[in-house]
Amino acid sequence: MRRRGRASTAEYLMDLVAMLPWLAGIGLAVLSYFWLHALASAPLPLANTPQDIGQLATSGIWRGLAYAGQYILPFICVMGALASAIRRRERRKLIGSVARSDAADALDGMSWREFELLVGEGFRQQGYAVSEVGGGGPDGGIDLVLIKASEKFLVQCKQWKAFKVGVTVVRELYGVMAARGAAGGFVVTSGRFTEEAKAFASGRNIRLIDGPGLLHLIRGGRSVSPAVSEPAHGEAVAASSARGGLPSCPVCSKAMLRRVAKRGASAGDAFWGCSGYPGCKGTRSIWGGCGQPVFRRVLRGHRPWRT
DSSP, rough: OOOOOOHHHHHHHHHHHTSOOOOHHHHHHHHHHHHHHHHSSOOOOOOOOHHHHHHHHHHHHHHHHHHHHHHHHHHHHHHHHHHHHHHHHHHHHHHHHHHHHOOOTTTTTHHHHHHHHHHHHHHHHHHHHEOOOSSOOOSSSOOOEEEEETTTEEEEEEESSSSSHHHHHHHHHHHHHHHHSSSSSEEEEEEOHHHHHHHHTTTEEEEEOOOOHHHHHHHOOOOOGGGGSOOOGGGGHHHEEEEGGOOOOTTOOEEEEEEOOOOOOTTTTTEEEEEETTTTTOEEOOTTTTTOOOBBTTTTOOBBBOO
16 A cells, blocks of 8 residues: 655664554663774774775774774664654554444545555454565555465455455465465455456455444454455355354364465465464365365475475
8 A cells, every 4th residue: 555765774774663562662772882982993904004094994884893893883772763653652642542433434534644554553453473564565465465374364454445445456365475475465445346356355364344344343353364254156165064154174173264276286275274383284175075185295306294
């Protein structure tokens, strides 16, 4: 969603620090100051030979950079920590106002930045680590990157109240997921989705969250996961006989989640994977329906296929 211009190195570093908790930014400021201050205060080597003169000049340059950097870099870290604290306060205030509001149009009048902050905070409440990357540049329009249980999920935020989000947006997200090896993805909008978009997402590790769904998530704290979207027609055979609509693991009997292979000869194929992964690596075929674990091998090297 966000469209950024070309940022300077200082702005880029500040944005990186702002992604961290504000206390971490303060810690980086203190560490960078003492490290650079030690470099700036180190004595210069003696020049006894012509080769030492060149080394002395190089050391002098680095010492000068360290002297300036001992003030500049901590300042950047402090500003990043301040931005992190402000964003955290904005997110909490925003999500609190939406959670307390009983109005169906609580998302109306919200800016795209506020909408993105709201979505990110909603996923944080679900236990995801959230990185706000913005939608500009060569990232396929990705606004948020989520990490949970060592798996990566991509999020596109579409603040479209007057129009429905079409299938093109969902297809683009699916392509970026495959390119970046993401386990799943979310498209979140303040409006609605077309039937074509819903049909394309069905059976894939993509969860579509519309305006009412987002409000329900914020107010009710409902858990969200791409793996629990409604199964496609062919998946119903494997899931219908299992508890809660999901099959049980043939190895440890835990509930299974729908996953997509990230690498190997079966990259992009869907399968049932144990919810206890990586502790348990049991799998089932989505289409087989026979309840037997599926074992695959990479064509080259015959290494076990990783889930």
